[in-house]
Amino acid sequence: MLCIGLTGGIGTGKSAVSIMLKERSIPVIDADIISRNILGVYPEIADIIKKKFGHEFFSEDGKLNRRKLGDFVFRFPEERGKLETIMIPYIKKEIKKHIDFYRSLNETMCIVDAPILIETGIYNDMDFNILIWTSEEIQIKRVMDRDKFNIEQVMDRINSQMPLDKKKDYVDFIIDNSFQLENTEKQLENILELLTAQ
Numbered sequence: 086m087l088c089i090g091l092t093g094g095i096g097t098g099k100s101a102v103s104i105m106l107k108e109r110s111i112p113v114i115d116a117d118i119i120s121r122n123i124l125g126v127y128p129e130i131a132d133i134i135k136k137k138f139g140h141e142f143f144s145e146d147g148k149l150n151r152r153k154l155g156d157f158v159f160r161f162p163e164e165r166g167k168l169e170t171i172m173i174p175y176i177k178k179e180i181k182k183h184i185d186f187y188r189s190l191n192e193t194m195c196i197v198d199a200p201i202l203i204e205t206g207i208y209n210d211m212d213f214n215i216l217i218w219t220s221e222e223i224q225i226k227r228v229m230d231r232d233k234f235n236i237e238q239v240m241d242r243i244n245s246q247m248p249l250d251k252k253k254d255y256v257d258f259i260i261d262n263s264f265q266l267e268n269t270e271k272q273l274e275n276i277l278e279l280l281t282a283q
Contacts, residue, residue: 087194087280088184088210090256092202093217094249095242096224096231098262098269102217103198105273112192114183116176116199116207123175124149133171138164159241173205180207194280203255204247212283214256215276218249219263 093099103113124130142154158165187195199207208214228239260272
C-alpha cells in the first residue's frame with residue numbers, strides 16, 4: 086500500500102483536495118480530526134494540558150476550549166512547542182493505527198492529511214508527499230471568510246507554520262490551488278496517474 090502525505094498551510098484548500106480524494110474512494114486519514122478527538126481516546130492528555138497551561142482553557146464541565154488555547158499558543162511559539170510536544174506522539178500513534186487498518190484491508194493507497202506533516206517528521210514515513218500551495222494573499226482571504234478570524238489571528242496562524250515555499254523542498258508533488266477547483270482537480274488527476282503507475 087502506498088502511503089501519501091498531503092500537507093499545506095491554513096487556507097490553502099487542503100480540505101477541498103481531501104474531498105476529491107474521498108470521492109475517488111481513496112482512504113484519507115485526517116490528522117486534524119484525530120487531533121480533535123484525541124482527548125476522548127487518551128483522557129490523560131487533558132490532565133497534562135491542565136498542568137502545563139492551567140485550568141483557564143477548560144470549561145466548567147471539563148471540556149477543552151480549543152479556540153481559546155489555539156489563540157494563546159499561536160501567539161507564543163514557545164507555548165505552541167510545549168503543546169505539540171504533548172499532542173504529537175499521541176497523534177502519530179493514532180495515524181499509525183489507521184495506516185495499519187487500511188493496510189489490513191489491502192487498500193492500494195491511503196492519504197495522511199496533516200498540516201504539520203513536515204514539521205513533525207511524519208513526511209519521512211510516507212512513500213510520497215504532496216503540497217497544496219497558494220499565495221499568502223489568498224490564504225488570508227479564505228481564512229478570514231471561513232473562520233471569521235481577524236487579520237492578527239490569521240497571521241498568527243500563518244506565521245506559526247513553516248512557510249509554504251520552504252515546504253516545497255520536502256515534497257514530491259505540488260498542487261497550485263490558486264485558481265478554479267477544476268484546475269486543482271486536473272493537477273490531482275495527473276499526480277494520481279503517476280502514483281498508480283508506481
